[in-house]
Amino acid sequence: MEIGLVVILFLVILWGYNKLNHKIRKLENEIMELNKKLFPENQESSEKRPVQTSSSPLTPFQNISSEMSFEPPTEKNVSQKDWLAPILDFLKQNILTVIGIFTLVLGIGYFVKYAIDKNWIGETARTIIGLCTGIGIIITGHFLRKNYNTFSSIITGGGIAVLYFSLTIAFREYHIFTQNTAFIFICLITLFSIIVSYFYNSQVLIVFSLFGGFLAPLMVSTGQSNYVFLLTYLTILNIGMLVIVFLKPWKSISCIAFVFTNIYLFYWVIEKTDFTSIYFYIITYIIFYAFALQDYLKKNTLSVIDILMLVLVNFTSVIGLVYIFNKLHYEPAIIFPVVFAGVNAVLLYKEHGKRSFGIPYSVFAGITVSLITLAFALQFKTNLITSVWAVEATLLLFIWKKTGFTIFRMCFYVLFPLVILVQMVTWSEYFTSKQLPVIFNPVFLTSLVTIITIFTNLYLLRKQNENDKPENPFFENLFSVLSYGIIYVSVLFEILYQISDQPLSVIINAGLLFSIYYIFILLLLRNPLRITKGFETGFLYLFIFLVVIHISLSASMITDAILRKEISKNYYVFYLLYLLPFVYIGWRRLPSTDFFKSTIAYWIFSFMITMAISSELYHGYILANAENIQQSYPLKEHFRILYLPIIWAILASIFIYVGLKRNIPEFNKIGFVLVGIVIVKLYAYDVWQMDNVSRIIAFIILGIILLLSSFMFQRLKNIIRNLVDHKNENAQNEDSES
Known part of the structure; x- marks a missing residue:
């Protein structure tokens, strides 16, 4: 009964589609006749004009490379093409097709499940139905290819997805095939889809093929780890993709291959760290460096995706390889950033020899300097992830400064919060580590790397603001506040850790004194640091607040500690060091700023003066008597x-x-x-x-x-x-x- 209803429903849908298609064709013919009557001159000119045809219509993805490649900008405010536009256009035009094929696959899947629940078909028959359905969809896409290229590519991709799922279920659920047989079949489907993608000139189809190729090991996985076989397979697949990229300008497949490959590599290294993975990391580095340099080798240009690939390939490879060396206790781990810096230095030397100081020169110079800086940091046993991300964030900001492409600034704003998070994790080691040496310890040296990169970031943003007003002042100001905060906390934690065995009064006094002097130094360096008047006023109020807290809290604690014989009387002189910046700010800085423009400022200033004089005379009297x-x-x-x-x-x-x-x-x-x-x-x-x-x-x-x-x-x-x-x-x- 159910089968009869399904067949009837299918016939009704087919009849309705046929009627609708007939009406659409009739409407098209009527419109053409109407155009001939209304615009006869256009019809005549169009008949005389030769018609230009293309054997392979371009999909929205096929111009990504040409749109992203760029030459050095002649003006600062050059209009930049949105590199996401082709993807968005593709989704706008084909979102219904994508949803439709996805819905069709789900519908077929639910129908097969329903048939299985009713025991209509056996396991072998289910697999055959799935394979036949996938082949039927692929054949349908083939016949639609001539007039509907993109639509047919999505249809064909859906058919390939059906083949993948059918073979996976046949292996994992029904055990019709052995693991090796299922893997061979899936590899053949991947090879077939890649060949079809190339001859159809369809980037959409190659994306489907690529996803299937990288997910194939998971489809036939039995839980037993054979990483050597897995990475060998991925290497062959990546080499095949590299050949296709050199033949077709399809940038998207290099990004997809890079993401999947690194996920597999990182998972392998974390689960089972052994020396063999080093070979695959080096091979992967070479393959994806070739991906990134294809336009550079052909046309001496670098697109946005190429530059991002260069940055990611270098730093992900450094993270993986240095992690392996540290885990296996091999030395020296800095050999990899040094070697990678040498590779980029060769390309930099090539650009310098040609006297070409455009974007490729800046990119190779930035990567080379960043890797050398990272090598020095790792030599001092700094935290790997924190150092890599901090240097990488600065590199992205430098590349944005040199190229003008906002995508790199966006990447910087995404990566910088992650730098803060991993830096906080690094600081947590102060609470678990014991007897760290002063300054020359892994925690503070990691913080020092972050501080150096932050100063570099502030300098780059300052140079940008000298020429143009910042496009996003909120993010610029937020970045400045976070940067000064990271520097402050990094030094403060080191000071507090090194004096943690002192009395509480000494620890609090030292922390407040450092805070006062830190704000004081920022105010002194306001011009070199290009601190705005708004920030300067905020720093002045913060300085007054810290002085008040220092006077009200530290003075009493220090006095009581001296009277309890916990510390000597001479330590009170150390407490009084706050008077140097206090007198300078009150006598020289406050009158020369806009601080006294508000009436409340006079009351705050007078309160601070009154409190300081009263407190010092009070505690001096107590200590003297x-x-x-x-x-x-x-x-x-x-x-x-x-x-x-x-x-x-x-x-x-x-x-x-x-x-x-x-x-x-x-x-x-x-x-x-x-x-x-x-x-x-x-x-x-x-x-x-x-x-x-x-x-x-x-x-x-x-x-x-x-x-x-x-x-x-x-x-x-x-x-x-x-x-x-x-x-x-x-x-x-x-x-x-x-």
Whole structure:
């Protein structure tokens, strides 16, 4: 019953398709007749004009090479062709075809499964049906090839996919074939599809063939690893693809082959590291270097895909080979980046000999220098992945700078976050490693490689911004922040690790001091680093914040540690080192910037000054008079009650004086607010905590300070009034004389 329904449904669909096709042809004929009547002159000219035909219509992929190859740009803002456009156009025009053939294959699969569930057909019959269906689809694609080239390629690819799945199921599920027989059949299908792709001149079909060829080992795998046989097969397949690429300009197959081959190689190396894999890595390097250099050897040009291939081939090969050497404890592992650098140096010398300093020269120079830099880094036992990715990211940015193709900048922005992630993994070794030497340890040397590449990146971006405004300022600014952050954390972790056996107060003090000096150095080097005003203002606020934290946290911890005899009194001098950048920034840098354009800046600055002076006098008083922690408690209370109001009153007077002299109203407000705090503190709390002698001394001193300040302000106000009056008189005299 079910078979009858399926047959009837199939006949109905076939009849409907035939009717629809007949109507479409009739409509085409009517349109042609209408065009002849409306535009007879066009018809006549088209009949006289010779018709140009092409024996093999081009698919959207076949012009990738010509669109991607480039010459050195004559102008900086050269319009660049989107290398993804052919792929997107292909998907727009053929997405329904791709979905259709995929749906058809699934439909056939579900129908066969349904027939199996109903026990209509046996295992051998199922395989035969699958093979016949695949062959039937391929034959259909063949007959459609003349008028519908791309459509027929997708149809043929679907038929080949059906053949692959049929043989795989016959081997894995039904055990009709042995492993060797199934593998031979799959290889024959791959060979057949490659030959058909070449003679059909279809890049779409070769992509189907390539996927089938690389997935064939997985289709017939039984779980037993025979990597030598697997890599030998892949090598033969890659050589065949290399021959085709030299005959046809099909760049996509080299990318697909590269990805699959490296996945297999990496998996082999991680699962079973042995010396044999080195030979296959070297062979793979040679094959894919030939892939990347085909246009260079023919036309002395390098396309975008060629440059990406050169970068990836060099660095993936270095990762794999150095990993094998490190795993097997062979030396020296740097032989591979040195040899690869030599290969690129030969090509660089060739370009230099021709006096050709275009894009190939820059690419070969960048790769050579990057590999030599990487060799030096690996010699010091730095982390392999972190070093490779950091150098590779800088190389991509350099190539973008020299070629102007934004794809390399995009790759840089994709790779740089990965560099940060692996660098964080590298930092985690500080928590597990013991007794690492100062500076010359693998963790910090890896960080040093990252720091050097970051400075190079900042320089390249700075040179770009000198000529053009950045296209994506958000990413540029984010990159700058992350770069300065990585440098900071790299050095900070090394410092904290090396002093980790010291008391907590020393560790915190050292970390805060380094943070203050790091921001201070960035502010000093703002011009060479081309730090913008926005970043400079942000760094100034961060500097003030760190100073406040240092004063409020480190000073108390250091003082208590000295009184507990954990550290000597001389260490307090180390704590006071923050005063050097603090005085310079407050005296020289802040007045020359836009920091004081906002009124809140005056309050922040005054708070910082007040806190610094009060804190240093407070802790200096404690250290000068106390011998242990018990003696410090009454001294702290005595200073807060007696001396602190006096210090604040003096500072308030200074703020008001500066505000009047320089005509800065905010300083006047700050001074009066501080005086108010002193008075409230004195009458609300201090006076009730003092003894009679201290109370008398406090009131007398504060009274004298306030009277002297008032007298000074009145005198200054009179001087200012006299100057204004004198200026007005001179103006009146000049008017009368005129």
